[in-house]
Amino acid sequence: MSSAYRKPHTCWQHRASQSGGMTYSKPARTTTRQIPSVLISGLLVVIAAIAAALGYQSLASSSSTAASPIDVLSSEHRGLPGEHRGPLGEADGAVPDGVTVFDDGIPGVANLDPALLGAVRQAATHAADDGVEFLVDSGWRSPEYQERLLLEAISKYGSEGEAARWVAAPNTSAHVSGDAVDIGSSDATAWLSEHGAEYGLCRIYSNEPWHYELRSEAIGHGCPPMYANPTHDPRMQQWR
Numbered sequence: 001m002s003s004a005y006r007k008p009h010t011c012w013q014h015r016a017s018q019s020g021g022m023t024y025s026k027p028a029r030t031t032t033r034q035i036p037s038v039l040i041s042g043l044l045v046v047i048a049a050i051a052a053a054l055g056y057q058s059l060a061s062s063s064s065t066a067a068s069p070i071d072v073l074s075s076e077h078r079g080l081p082g083e084h085r086g087p088l089g090e091a092d093g094a095v096p097d098g099v100t101v102f103d104d105g106i107p108g109v110a111n112l113d114p115a116l117l118g119a120v121r122q123a124a125t126h127a128a129d130d131g132v133e134f135l136v137d138s139g140w141r142s143p144e145y146q147e148r149l150l151l152e153a154i155s156k157y158g159s160e161g162e163a164a165r166w167v168a169a170p171n172t173s174a175h176v177s178g179d180a181v182d183i184g185s186s187d188a189t190a191w192l193s194e195h196g197a198e199y200g201l202c203r204i205y206s207n208e209p210w211h212y213e214l215r216s217e218a219i220g221h222g223c224p225p226m227y228a229n230p231t232h233d234p235r236m237q238q239w240r
């Protein structure tokens with residue numbers, strides 16, 4: 001696993017909380033001592049039946065959510081030429097540590113939309129006068145890389161719906177189209193939060209202070225209101 005891929009900075013990684021796993025409390029032993037054994041055995045039968053039903057439902061739901069995207073991924077990979085075998089790297093949009101918005105040799109930077117890249121570089125040039133450097137956590141991503149990130153998010157958050165709050169599907173991601181950049185350092189995102197609109201650079205999601213896209217109409221007018229998270233974005237139609 002390359003150092004590049006060890007750092008899968010995405011729009012969803014900064015959140016530590018997990019979606020709740022199932023927890024079941026055991027029956028309190030102290031109360032059962034006063035209950036006749038006939039009632040206890042009857043109760044155990046009921047509990048066993050409930051547990052069996054819950055176990056079946058849990059198995060069924062987890063297999064249904066896990067199977068479909070994996071099937072999609074593997075079928076896509078079967079149809080691809082050999083260069084996409086093996087781990088995904090810089091050619092798919094993984095960005096090594098320390099890359100700036102000026103690093104043309106990194107596909108994650110070089111494949112960004114030229115207008116977005118021009119605006120980010122202009123802003124970065126002016127920010128440098130304030131001693132601020134624009135590092136890139138993530139920029140353009142191949143559909144295969146986005147699919148991998150989505151699968152990791154589904155695994156992490158437990159459902160497609162919860163994962164959608166943090167990472168988009170390949171067919172809707174602004175990263176795959178080259179229209180979004182995740183800026184790395186906090187001083188840079190603070191600088192952009194204050195000055196980005198002057199360059200048409202806008203935050204889109206309240207929960208992603210690092211994610212910027214080009215909104216040229218923001219120049220002179222300010223950025224449009226942010227969505228709380230990507231599930232509120234009309235572009236992410238497949239989750240609605």
Ligand SMILES: [Zn+2]
Pocket residue numbers: 010011175180181182208210211212
């Ligand atoms: Zn992003």
